[in-house]
Amino acid sequence: MLALAVSCAAGGTGDGGGRLPAAPTGVTATAGSATSVHVMWNAVAEEEAVDGYEVYRGTTKVEEVPGSQHMVDVTRLRPSTVYAFTVRARDTEGRLGPPSREVRARTPAAAVADRSAPTAPSAPRGRAVGSRAAQVSWSASTDDRGVVSYDIHQGGAKIHSVPGGQTATVVTGLRPGTRYVFTVRARDAAGNVSPASPAVPLTTPGRDDGRATAPTGFRAAGRRSGGAYFLDLSWVPPRADGPVTEYELHLDGRPATSLVYGGNAPRDRATYSFYVGREAGVTHRVRLRARLPDGTWGGFSAERTVTTGAAGAETPGGGAPR
Structure with missing residues (x-):
């Protein structure tokens, strides 16, 4: 591991022969409370094929996040203490790039029995x-x-x-x-x-047709189980500046359900299955969109059409994502 770190700093390549991720830039550390620090950094360029980031306190790795995320709260710290943080990018082969510049933050003193919140800004x-x-x-x-x-x-x-x-x-x-x-x-x-x-x-000024924020590779297929029909869906989450944990599924042109992931939201291919009734020969149109880390809804996936009880029922529908 040490030899790999030296190789990174020298701008060499790893065993895979490809270029290692660059060191993250724009790293900042801000005390969030007496026991937490908020660490942020700029995303490494997409062409670097970054799979994740590792956050270090001194020489100890304290957080690991997916490549789409570039902020984290480091918790369980001590009050009135100065901490030093660095961030390293990890590529899809598991190789680490060089550490970012070191940034420091001091946690404030603990407030004993303080239950009074600040006034609203x-x-x-x-x-x-x-x-x-x-x-x-x-x-x-x-x-x-x-x-x-x-x-x-x-x-x-x-x-x-x-x-x-x-x-x-x-x-x-x-x-x-x-x-x-x-x-x-x-x-x-x-x-x-x-x-x-x-x-x-x-x-914000300009135009956004939603294509860059839509789920891709969307597939839908019908399935019969226990006398009922289900739609089996799969898709690739959109690339975003943070994890995508919520989706809104539209069935026949109307919102049908919301999917909210807990701890580890899928980063590669996501899947979901839901009940659509007991009648064969019913045609459904289905599509979905993601709530992005900035709190807004992204673009819709392509729309698929599925008929219950029909073999190979999935067909493209609705044209390009809207």
């Missing part, structure tokens, strides 16, 4: 910065012990975090022509979280 404002970023600012919250960090949310998803002394940030990784609604919450050293700020709606 006020007067939030936002504006698009080009088609893929937005600047969000707010007025500071107050807290009896002090605000340690601010969390920025899009919909129900936490997408960014900044130190408590900061009241503005730029959120990146957005999509052109998309409406976003941001809120901000303050957090103190004890981990108490404020109510959300008023919502900040904005729309």
